[in-house]
Amino acid sequence: MARWEPxxxxxxQAAALELFEERGYDRTTVGDIAARADLTExxxxxxxxxxxxxLFSGTEEFEKLIVSGVASAPETMSPLDVVVAALAASSPFFETRxxxxxxxxxxxxxxxELRERELIKFTRLAGTLVASLRERGVAEPTAALLARTGMTLFQNAYERWIEDGKKRDLAxxxxxSLAELRLLTAEPASAKPRRKASSGSAGG
Incomplete structure (x- = not known):
């Protein structure tokens, strides 16, 4: 029976990050990581x-949080708000990291190779979002669009979270990021149709 290691x-994970920083990712081996952690390969x-x-441990846990977040969102919430709420609910998970x-x-x-792995991870998470939205009755093309939009918002928020000197949470x-997207896609006031002048207006 394998010996339990506390x-x-x-x-x-801690040993790997130390070695990646000290020696570089390419020059670090599994044996090096195990030895630094005082464990076996x-x-x-x-x-x-x-x-x-x-570097990608925890993806399964993140997926479960997404599924739970979408499933527990109020029925009255718009699909995009559901996606954002589900991703925002993962904030405590990331705070520990x-x-x-x-x-x-x-x-x-x-x-x-790590960027490729990250892309695969995001594609998998987007698929999880699509499936969860379909469970709520969102049509396939719309669910796919919302999932891709949600993951783009998440990536944007994650980058801001990393650089945030005030240490505000991911949520x-x-x-x-959602508020900024809505602001950028809002119809300009000048584009709204003007009211027709009444028949009794001056200059007629």
Whole structure:
């Protein structure tokens, strides 16, 4: 029977981030990570399929939060607001990762294989949103559009959250991104049709 190692996942994640920063992602091996965490490679592979997955742990938990958030949203809420509310509800999940979020994001930006993995993750999350919206009766094309819009808003909010010196939570930035989108897509007042002049107006 495998020996239980306390906090093994967290120790491996912390060790990996330290080594990625010290040696570089490409020069760090699974063996290096396990050794730094004072664990075996066998223990590493119990939690992660490869060193890349250390940076993407928690995707399944995030998906569950999305599904729960969409399902629990009030029936009267618009589909776009449902998507934003579901993504914003994940704020506590990300708050526990704030300390390492910037380092993680820098690593992903610097490596093509990690950017590809991030893209796959977002595609999977968008699919989860589509399926959840379909459960609420939203038509397929509309659900797909809303899911892609929601994930774009999430990415925008996540980047703002990482850089926020005031340390406001992700939910704040999700709602701020939605408000900005609505402002940018609002019909200008000058584009609204003018009222016709009454027949009794001057100059007739």
């Amino acid at each position: 906090n093994a996942r967290e120790r491996l 066998r223990t590493f592979f119990r939690y992660f399929t490869d060193k890349r997955e250390v 704030r300390a390492t979020a910037r380092k993680r994001q820098a690593l992903i930006a610097a490596h093509a 704040h930035h999700m709602h701020a």
